[in-house]
Amino acid sequence: MDPVPYYPVNEFGPLMKGLVIGGVGILHVFLAQFAIGGGMLLYAFERRAQRGDADARAFVDGYFRILVLVSFVIGALTGVAMWFTTIQVGARTIGLMVDEFHWLWATEWVWFSVEVCAGYAFYRFGSRLDDRARRRLLGLYAFAAWMSLFWINGILSWQLTPGGWLDGHGMWSGFFNPTFWPSLLFRTAVATTLAALAACVVINTMDLPRDRKLALIRSAAMFAVPIAAMPLFALWFLAAIPEDSRSWLLGGSMPMTMFVAVAAGASALIGGYVIVGILMKKLTMNIATATLLLALAFGATAAGEFVREGARKPFTIRGALYSTSLTPAEVAQLRKTGATTHDPYPLRDEARYPNPQLVRGAKVHRVLCDACHTLHGSNALVELVRTWTDDQLRLNIAKLQRTKGFMPPFAGTADDVEALVQLLKWEVAGTPATWPLSADPTVTTQVSRWLDEVGTSPMGGR
Numbered sequence: 001m002d003p004v005p006y007y008p009v010n011e012f013g014p015l016m017k018g019l020v021i022g023g024v025g026i027l028h029v030f031l032a033q034f035a036i037g038g039g040m041l042l043y044a045f046e047r048r049a050q051r052g053d054a055d056a057r058a059f060v061d062g063y064f065r066i067l068v069l070v071s072f073v074i075g076a077l078t079g080v081a082m083w084f085t086t087i088q089v090g091a092r093t094i095g096l097m098v099d100e101f102h103w104l105w106a107t108e109w110v111w112f113s114v115e116v117c118a119g120y121a122f123y124r125f126g127s128r129l130d131d132r133a134r135r136r137l138l139g140l141y142a143f144a145a146w147m148s149l150f151w152i153n154g155i156l157s158w159q160l161t162p163g164g165w166l167d168g169h170g171m172w173s174g175f176f177n178p179t180f181w182p183s184l185l186f187r188t189a190v191a192t193t194l195a196a197l198a199a200c201v202v203i204n205t206m207d208l209p210r211d212r213k214l215a216l217i218r219s220a221a222m223f224a225v226p227i228a229a230m231p232l233f234a235l236w237f238l239a240a241i242p243e244d245s246r247s248w249l250l251g252g253s254m255p256m257t258m259f260v261a262v263a264a265g266a267s268a269l270i271g272g273y274v275i276v277g278i279l280m281k282k283l284t285m286n287i288a289t290a291t292l293l294l295a296l297a298f299g300a301t302a303a304g305e306f307v308r309e310g311a312r313k314p315f316t317i318r319g320a321l322y323s324t325s326l327t328p329a330e331v332a333q334l335r336k337t338g339a340t341t342h343d344p345y346p347l348r349d350e351a352r353y354p355n356p357q358l359v360r361g362a363k364v365h366r367v368l369c370d371a372c373h374t375l376h377g378s379n380a381l382v383e384l385v386r387t388w389t390d391d392q393l394r395l396n397i398a399k400l401q402r403t404k405g406f407m408p409p410f411a412g413t414a415d416d417v418e419a420l421v422q423l424l425k426w427e428v429a430g431t432p433a434t435w436p437l438s439a440d441p442t443v444t445t446q447v448s449r450w451l452d453e454v455g456t457s458p459m460g461g462r
C-alpha cells in the first residue's frame with residue numbers, strides 16, 4: 001500500500017481550520033452570487049432603458065454598475081483567497097478536486113474570464129457603445145457569470161453527494177450528482193434575490209420623486225420573486241442528501257438545526273416583505289428597510305453555507321476523503337502503523353511538552369483532530385472533555401465515530417489514543433512542568449480491544 005501523504009499545515013490560533021475556510025467562503029459566495037444576479041438585473045434594466053425609461057437609464061449608469069464591478073473584483077480576490085486557504089488547511093481535498101475535474105475547472109475559469117472581460121468592458125466603454133452592443137455585452141456578462149456558477153456548483157455539490165462517481169470515478173456522474181440541480185436552482189434564486197435587495201438600496205439613494213422611485217423598486221423587486229420557490233429547492237436538496245446528514249439538519253445536531261432555522265426564517269421574512277409587502281400591498285421600501293433585508297440575506301447565506309459544509313462531516317468528499325485528509329483505507333492502515341510514525345513535520349512548540357508521550361499526543365491531535373477542533377479555542381477539546389474520567393476519555397476517543405457520528409473513525413494505534421488522552425489530561429490540569437509517562441499494559445490491551453470492536457467504518461456508511 002502507498003504511504004499516507006502528509007502535508008504541511010497552518011494553524012490559526014483559536015480559529016479551527018474549518019472556520020477559517022468557512023469565513024472566507026461565505027464572503028466569497030455572497031459577493032459572487034450578488035455579481036451573478038446583479039448582471040441579470042442590469043440586463044433587464046438596460047432593456048427598460050432602451051425602451052425609453054430615463055430612470056432605468058440613470059440606474060444602469062449609476063452606482064449599481066459600480067457595485068457589480070466592485071463585487072466581482074472582490075469576488076475574484078476572495079476566490080484566490082479560497083485557493084490560498086484551502087491549500088493550507090486541506091491540500092489533499094483540493095488536490096483530489098483538481099485531479100478529478102481538471103478540465104471542468106479550466107472550463108469554469110474560461111467562463112469566469114469572459115465574465116470579467118465583459119463586465120469590465122461594459123463598465124469602461126459602455127457609454128460609447130450603441131444599444132445593441134450594450135445589450136450584448138451585458139447579456140454576455142450575465143450569462144458568463146451564471147455559467148461559472150453552473151460549473152463550480154457541480155464540483156461543490158459533488159463533495160457532499162458524489163453519487164455514481166464513487167463507483168468507477170466517472171467525471172460526469174460526479175458532476176451531475178444528486179444535488180447538482182437543486183443547489184444550482186437554489187443558488188440562482190439567491191443570486192437574483194441579492195441583486196434585487198441591493199438594487200433597492202441603490203434606488204433609494206437616487207434623486208427621484210417618490211412615485212418614480214417606487215416604480216423602479218417594484219421592477220427590481222420582481223427579481224426577488226424566485227425566493228418563493230426556495231422552500232421547494234431546499235426540500236429537494238434535503239431529499240437528495242445522505243440520510244445521516246439529513247438527520248443532523250433536522251434535529252440530530254442542534255447547532256446545525258438552528259442554522260437551518262435561521263436561514264429558513266430569514267428567507268421567509270425577506271420573501272414575505274418583498275412579495276406581500278412590495279408587490280401585493282404596494283408598500284415602499286426605504287433605504288433602511290432595504291439595507292436590513294440585505295443584511296438578513298447575508299445572514300441567511302452564511303447560515304446556509306455553514307449547514308452545507310457541516311452536513312458533509314466527517315468527510316470533505318463523502319465516502320472518499322475524511323475531513324482529516326485521510327481516505328477510509330488509510331484509516332485502517334494507520335490503525336496498524338500509527339498516526340504519526342511517518343509524519344515528517346516537527347511541532348512548532350515541541351519544547352513546551354514535558355515528555356515525549358505528550359509530544360506524540362500533540363502530533364496525533366494535529367493529524368486527526370485539528371481539522372474540526374482546537375485545544376482551547378473554537379470547538380475546544382479541553383472544554384469538551386474537562387469533566388471526563390480517564391477511561392471515559394479512552395473509550396470515547398477509541399470509538400470516535402460512535403461518540404458522534406459526524407467524527408471519523410480514530411486513525412491510529414492504542415498508543416496513539418493514550419498519548420492523546422495524556423495530552424488532554426495535561427492541558428486540563430493546566431500544563432504542569434512535569435508529567436508522568438503512562439505505560440500500563442492493561443490500558444493498552446483494553447484500548448486495543450475497543451479499537452477492534454468499533455472497526456474502521458464510518459457511522460453513516462457512504
Ligand code: HEC
Nearest residue numbers: 313314323324368369371372384385397403404406407408
Ligand atoms: C470532522 C470533524 C471532526 C473531527 C475530525 C473530530 N471531531 Fe470531535 N467533534 C466534532 C464535532 C462537530 C463535535 C461536536 C461538538 C459539540 O457537540 O459541541 C465533536 C465532539 C467531540 C467530543 C465531545 C463529544 C461529546 O459527546 O460531548 C470529543 C471528546 C471529541 N469531539 C474528540 C475528538 C478527538 C479526540 C478527535 C481527533 C482524534 C476528534 N474529535 C476529531 C467534529 C470532529
